[in-house]
Amino acid sequence: MDLSNKTVFLDAAAIPLDHDMLRDSQQHILKVQERGDMVLVKVNKVELLLWRHLLPAFAERCREWKHKSTCE
Secondary structure: OEHHHOEOOOOOOOOOOOHHHHHHOHHHHHHHHHOOOOOOOOOOHHHHHHHHHHHHHHHHHHOOOOOOOOOO
């Protein structure tokens, strides 16, 4: 929970799917998407890079524990 921004970050996964991967697993992806368990967002390479940096930052802002000296 990030009270300063009034947001809640529950869970996220960013799985970059290229055309080959999408074609090979299309049946499974469509089933998951139909259940409402997944949202498919098409992005370009620059946007993908942005999401790869943003998602960990969002999760870190919501973290409620302090890092140890070993960064755990």
